[in-house]
Amino acid sequence: YTFNSGRNGFNIGNTYTNRNLFGGAELLEVKAKYGVLFDATSDRKILDRVFSRDLQLGINLILPKLLVPFRIPDIGRNGMPHTTISSSMQSFDQRSAFRSRVFINSITYDWVETKSKLHSYTPINIEFRKGVLDPVFRDSLLQRGFGLYVKTNDRRFFNLGSQYAFTYNANRLDNYNNFLFFRGAVDLAGNSLGILDKLIKFKRDADGFRTIFGLPYQQYVKTELDIRYYRYFGGDKQLVARLNPGVGLAHGNSDLLTFEKNFFAGGSSGVRAWQARTLGPGNYNRAVLGTDGKADTLRANLRNLDQLGEYKLEGNLEYRFKIVNSFMGAKVKGATFADFGNIWRRKASIENPGGEFKFNQFFNQLAVGVGAGLRFDLNYFVFRLDAGIKVKDPQFNGSDQYVIKYLFNKTEFKDNYASTHRPDVYRFVQYNFGIGMPF
Structure with missing residues (x-):
């Protein structure tokens, strides 16, 4: 829940869990989450103040083994390995501006190398995303020459990628002692499709992008680090220093990172004096949009969409x-x-x-x-x-x-x-x- 930011809101959610689905400690999770943000600056009726709605549904099947078609060495001595098969859907609507539909299917392997070293590998991550801008809003962006927002948000695409994350010392986060925590993650998309395209030559759309199933596919690399040092002073006294850098680059069949793959700053775990997605990029100041009525409308519709990087x-x-x-x-x-x-x-x-x-x-x-x-x-x-x-x-x-x-x-x-x-x-x-x- 956030407040005192011009937008108040809440999230509600629930999870159904079956911890022994097939009698072998298989875990089934069915999740639902719904969030609403209200525009606190509006003087309209409460239902007309809704700024955005966000519905998320997901199902996870977690198996207590690595489900692979070949034999692997015993890696369960320090912790049980897991295979997670997941499917999720998100429906997001921002009033008079933008709506997004996202479907993601993936398979992920998690294993413990030692008590302090965790690995997570997603060899298959399949995504379908559809973003649609409000027609009036879209036209106003094009009239101002703001094609970047249209290209980033008003599009459909297919994504086939893989992800990997390594975590060090997560097992010590609940302890009071001196230690270094590290998490590094990399997200790659489109490389295998790019190789396949060289062999069979995919069709191109009107904008020149190569397509699969009639949709342009994404190519990008994104990496993010979370580095922390915990210093214990006795009792419940502790000092934590943290650095969180990230870089994302589109390449090949993509000229831009999509909205979902861009970074944002601020929020409850970032620079906490700013609400999420209201800081930056760089020295950008939203006053450049102008001061007339059209600029005010544009500024309102661009909330959460124009401060990414x-x-x-x-x-x-x-x-x-x-x-x-x-x-x-x-x-x-x-x-x-x-x-x-x-x-x-x-x-x-x-x-x-x-x-x-x-x-x-x-x-x-x-x-x-x-x-x-x-x-x-x-x-x-x-x-x-x-x-x-x-x-x-x-x-x-x-x-x-x-x-x-x-x-x-x-x-x-x-x-x-x-x-x-x-x-x-x-x-x-x-x-x-x-x-x-x-x-």
Whole structure:
């Protein structure tokens, strides 16, 4: 749940589980999740304030072995290997702007090399995605020359890829000691289809992209790292330093990463002073869309769609400590934190002026936030409430980036911002509520 961001919302979900489906410890999971975001700035009736709807359905069959057509060495001494066969569907609608339908089928192998080394390999990941922009919104984008958003979102495509992830020291996350945590993941798509195309020559669509089953197929590589150092000071005192970089590049049969494969910044586990998808890219400022009524409508419809990038870097420093041992059955812990980061476009574009990565402008393009939070630890799960405060906002220039100086004298600043960014409202403080630790 997020709030104080101009959009309030909730997610509800449930999972049906059968832990012995065929009598051999096979696990069946059937999941359903539904989320709604409301536009808190609207004065319309409650049902007319719905900003977006998100429905997700999925089914997983988890087998306690590696289901492969050949013999493999015994790798279950340190933990039971698993094969997960999954199928999922997502239906997302954003009012007057965008709707997306996604179907994904995959098979994944998970095994434990040692107690501290985990591997996850998805040799087959088949995706069908269909994104459709509202016709009026689409025309307004094309009239402004914003073809990037149309090419990224208004398209159908097929994806055949594979994924791999390696995790180190995940077994120590619940312990208080000094250790390094690492997770690296890579997502590859279209390579096998690219090789097959060289042999049988797939048909091309009107835009020149090679197709399979009448749909263009994607080719890209995307990688992301999560590196953390946990330092224990005794009791419940702990310092966590984290770095989270990522790079995604389209190639071959794709000229752009699709909406779903781009990175975003902000959110409850990133730079917490910004709501997810409201930071960056680079020095991009949404005021460039204009100040007339058409610009205001465009800015509203582009929410969550225009602040994405192929490059990402986020970092966090969080100090955790105990407040009281017992409060209404929970151990109450506190945290203070500092976050930094941003996302970037690989190339300069008319849609995101200032959004491309520039090495000599790196510090100028970083966002910085600080904050504090509470954690209510019930042993089996943790409720978390964080408040992030913007310190340095890269959408502004020079000393104006240090928005913290306006925190206690903010009326004029917010009025000026509203006049050039309507209907966006500037929030110095962002609240995030979640279940589980941020990292």
